Amino acid sequence: MHKCSLCPLSCNAEREKAVGACGVGDKIKIAKYYLHPFEEPVISGVSGSGTIFFCGCSLKCCFCQNYELSRNLRGKEITSYELADIFKFLEDEGANNVNLVSPTQYSDKIIQALKIYKPKIPVCYNTHGYEKVELIDLLNDFVDIYLPDFKYVSPDRSLRYSGVANYFEYAFPAIEKMIKSKPCVIGDDGLLKQGVIVRHLILPQNLDETRKVLSALKSIIGDAYLSLMSQYTPFGELKYPELKRKITLREYNAAVSFARAEGFEKVFLQNFSSQSTEFIPSWDY
Numbered sequence: 001m002h003k004c005s006l007c008p009l010s011c012n013a014e015r016e017k018a019v020g021a022c023g024v025g026d027k028i029k030i031a032k033y034y035l036h037p038f039e040e041p042v043i044s045g046v047s048g049s050g051t052i053f054f055c056g057c058s059l060k061c062c063f064c065q066n067y068e069l070s071r072n073l074r075g076k077e078i079t080s081y082e083l084a085d086i087f088k089f090l091e092d093e094g095a096n097n098v099n100l101v102s103p104t105q106y107s108d109k110i111i112q113a114l115k116i117y118k119p120k121i122p123v124c125y126n127t128h129g130y131e132k133v134e135l136i137d138l139l140n141d142f143v144d145i146y147l148p149d150f151k152y153v154s155p156d157r158s159l160r161y162s163g164v165a166n167y168f169e170y171a172f173p174a175i176e177k178m179i180k181s182k183p184c185v186i187g188d189d190g191l192l193k194q195g196v197i198v199r200h201l202i203l204p205q206n207l208d209e210t211r212k213v214l215s216a217l218k219s220i221i222g223d224a225y226l227s228l229m230s231q232y233t234p235f236g237e238l239k240y241p242e243l244k245r246k247i248t249l250r251e252y253n254a255a256v257s258f259a260r261a262e263g264f265e266k267v268f269l270q271n272f273s274s275q276s277t278e279f280i281p282s283w284d285y
């Protein structure tokens with residue numbers, strides 16, 4: 001019986017018999033796949049990113065906008081063969097890449113699927129950043145682009161909002177590994193073929209944390225992009241009062257100033273008007 005230790009929680013669940021701390025067992029479960037237009041321009045391009053949303057998650061972010069799939073596990077079970085078939089379908093539909101969203105808890109099965117069919121378009125691993133370096137080593141033969149979040153530095157903040165005190169302890173070396181493994185390659189069409197985009201979501205009343213994240217990231221950024229995200233929108237039952245509002249224009253401008261002061265050169269800035277639930281897909285798979 002296989003005991004799972006894919007993610008830093010290392011909960012040792014025997015997933016053939018029971019679900020792990022990420023909420024899922026040994027079957028792949030996905031919520032949706034489609035051509036997604038709202039990633040960074042070098043990912044979505046004109047025709048869209050071939051995005052596959054996976055159910056379950058090893059983090060428990062209290063502000064998660066995808067809780068229908070991360071927590072409520074709304075979706076459909078598929079095999080590795082069916083997942084490989086979806087890769088091919090998205091490629092044939094004209095996707096610029098295959099974009100695996102919240103993939104960590106299925107990474108072994110995703111590797112199986114990529115051994116069955118490796119698309120000719122880039123494969124993106126779109127993660128919360130809470131990863132083991134050993135897993136990134138394994139994924140490097142199959143993944144072309146990493147899209148990690150870099151959420152927190154402080155243990156108290158990651159514990160309060162995402163349920164783990166050791167987020168930075170794992171995310172920082174994992175992101176550093178991603179950046180060292182995948183130098184940036186832009187194609188003739190202006191789209192990213194290989195590389196890393198590190199995303200940071202600005203949270204209300206948390207500019208001190210944003211400043212720490214940007215400072216830490218600058219020390220490892222190499223030729224990777226920073227994507228500074230302003231889209232935070234309060235969603236569902238939030239127990240922390242500071243999270244019950246969108247970020248202010250002052251907070252957004254301050255975060256942009258931090259990035260400028262740190263000297264980041266390759267930066268995507270999200271339009272301040274992106275704070276809307278309109279950008280959350282409907283989970284209709």
Ligand code: SF4
Pocket residue numbers: 004005006007008009010011012013015019020021022023024058104105106
């Ligand atoms: S991926 Fe899920 S089952 Fe595996 S160690 Fe992490 S939480 Fe546990």
